[in-house]
Amino acid sequence: MIEIELDGKKVEIAEGSTVMHAAEKANTSIPHFCYHKKLSISANCRMCLVEIENAPKPMPACATTVAKGMVVHTHSDKAIQAQQSVMEFLLINHPLDCPICDQGGECKLQDVAVGYGLSVSRYAEDKRVVTGKDVGPLISMQEMSRCIHCTRCVRFGQEIAGVMELGMSHRGEHSTIETFLAGSIDSELSGNMIDLCPVGALTSKPFRYSARTWELSRRKSISPHDSTGANLIVQVKNNRVMRVLPLENEAVNECWLADRDRFSYEALNSPDRLTVPMIKHAGQWIEVDWQTALEHVANGLRQISAEFGAASIGALVSPHSTLEELHLAVKLMQGLGSPNIDYRLRHAEFVAPEGVHTLGMSIASLSQLQSVLVLGSNLRKDHPLFAQRIRQATRHHSCVVSALVEKSQNWAMPVANWLESDATQWTVALAGVVAAVAAAKGINSPVEGVVNAQTIAIAQSLMSDNRSAILFGNAAVHHAKASSLLAMANWIAEHTGAVVGHLTEAANTVGAQWVGAMPGALGMNAAQMLNGSLKAVLLLNNEPKFDSGAQSMDGLSKSKMVVSLSPFNANSDCCNVMLPIAPFTETSGTYINAEGRVQSFHAVVKPLGETRPAWKVWRVLANMLDVPEFDFASSKDVLQSIPGLAFSDTSGDVVSVTPERLSNKTRAAMDVTPCKVAPIVASIYQIDGMVRRAKSLQLTADGRQHLSSERVMA
Secondary structure (H helix, E strand, C coil), X not given: CEEEEECCEEEEECCCCEHHHHXXXXXXXXXXCCCCCCCCCCCCCCCCEEEXXXXXXXXXXXXXXXXXXXXXXXXXXXXXXXXXXXXXXXXXXXXXXXXXXXXXXXXXXHHHHHHHXXXXXXXXXXXXXXXXXXXXXXXXXXXXXXXXXXXXXXXXXXXXXXXXXXXXXXXXXXXEEECCCCCCCXXXXXCHHHHHCCCCCCEECCCCCCCXXXXXXXXXXXXXXXCCXXXXXXXXXXXXXEEEEECCECCCCECCCCHHXXXXXXXXXXXXXXXXXXXXXXXXXXXXXXXHHHHHHHHXXXXXXXXXXXXXXXXXXXXXXXXXXXXXXXXXXXXXXXXXXXXXXXXXXXXXXXXXXXXXXXXXXXXXXXXXXXXXXXXXXXXXXXXXXXXXXXXXXXXXXXXXXXXXXXXXXXXXXXXXXXXXXXXXXXXXHHHHHHHHHCCCCCCCCCCCHHHHHHHHHHHCXXXXXXXXXXXXXXXXXXXXXXXXXXXXXXXXXXXXXXXXXXXXXXXXXXXXXXXXXXXXXXXXXXXXXXXXXXXXXCCHHHHCCCCHHHHHCCCCEEEEEECECCCCCCCCEEEEECCHHHCCEEEECCCCCEEEXXXXXXXXXXXXXXXXXXXXXXXXCCCCCCCCCCHHHHHHCCCCEEECCCCXXXXXXXXXXXXXXXXXXXXXXXXXXXXXXXXXXXXXXXXXXXXXXXCCHHHHHCCCCCCCXX
């Protein structure tokens, strides 16, 4: 540690740190634009000039390394004069359009100009004009005359997103930020550039001209999409979600959001929202009140149970549902005497897991890995924020990334070893890695596998350091030989010291396992329920056509009653009753992310129309069916009834899950035989009903490539 003096105070800071880091530690504010704690130092705005004793001129705080005995003055006359001079230069060409700028009210340039800008300008010449650019449906670059060339957006693309989509061309006042060759910005993390821009040059195209920042109320929430559990700030005006921003949580999403977390809110007010209960009568949909709809469902379930038995009733629930909704769905099916419930909508194998599958490590530790083998995942698209973490591991810790996939993809990071194989042959390919590890250890391999240069390289990377991991992606989990792949992964981990983890598909995949949203010993799994074996089917946040494949519609057509609980008019072609339930912004609930972190949230707006929280729908339906122990007054009551959760003694909130049930182990045998069916995998903007209905996301390059869910191989 080095001790320096900053504005008369002694500050201890690590050797190699900058004056800006010391100022942050001392809670001293230094004006800046180009500096960002997550990006490299560029020192091109010069706004952070400070006076350092014995230095011949003011020095940039962001780029000046501390030295023992250094004396720094951040608010001396010399420092302030330098900062004011820089501010004057920055404002020379900046347009005077604050009244119409979307950044007004949250503009860093505006804020700093109040403290360091002059009341008059000495610049009398014409201001420069930069032509606007169309870079896609998410980011507006129509006011690039406001750009101050801080290059935050450029550095973000290079260093965080891994794709240099923006760059600066020309010099002097002709400098401009652009995509070159009239390209679009297609990164799945691109929306973060909007947050990083300190002026109004880059703004949100979907949010543009819709509200002022001071008109918006800010409420915390959790993303309902992938398993990161990204923390959100949802901004609301007149009971309508207007914008979603990241809530900084260093342990989860840092200060970033994936684009689907940021822009999927468009679906909340889409024309496809279901706002009243509806019943199909004589082929026509009729709007009814809740009492009529629930009585119709209850009577239908009673009749079907009496005629065909309780085992003819089943529930297909989405892992994007809250913990409370999934728990009550399980309790309702148990109360009806049916063992048929499943969240594994895209799986091809349904072996009961020994424990609850999780990441097996903290999300933050992904950034520290030194070797990783990813099985069956398009990592960059399936889990953008996890990919960003591993990308940082490759940059800062020389992490060796290997992947077993059907075809190599652009992960925007260096991938050392692509083990390419047809998805039906993945067990054969992974057996080669098992054999390579066995050969390196001088032991017998439990399976026969082909050892080649690639499998040897993967084996050596996993054995080279103790910070290594084998991560299961969506396609591997959905694979017809998923348990065999897991058994081989565990054997490799046992002999290399690697950690086995599941990236997990949805926001609450871990939660669905935790509450047991899987069939009992004699129950039907999702595939069996969708083949026409049931007489009554309850669908929670589930669209079988997209979530399980178009062939599932034939099986549902054989059922006497299909009830859809969804925020959207989603299953009108296959169901008899549609019940409007609240999306995550209109209900309170809980998700458990990939690492097992329990995160609860509250509703941020009132339910739209006659929409009701799904946990309330389950409760009332259970009361009508005389199912006992369904007297819940709030979602918190439901949460507190779930076994295995640890609660805070002071607030009463859930703080964690008990770790005993968390396990990625398996007793399954290693079956190397190829399978016949490729896994079902949803693309980045088809993962759930919300992103499927977010117009701007569907207009992106990724959205246009997959306009409907289809059977694909990772």
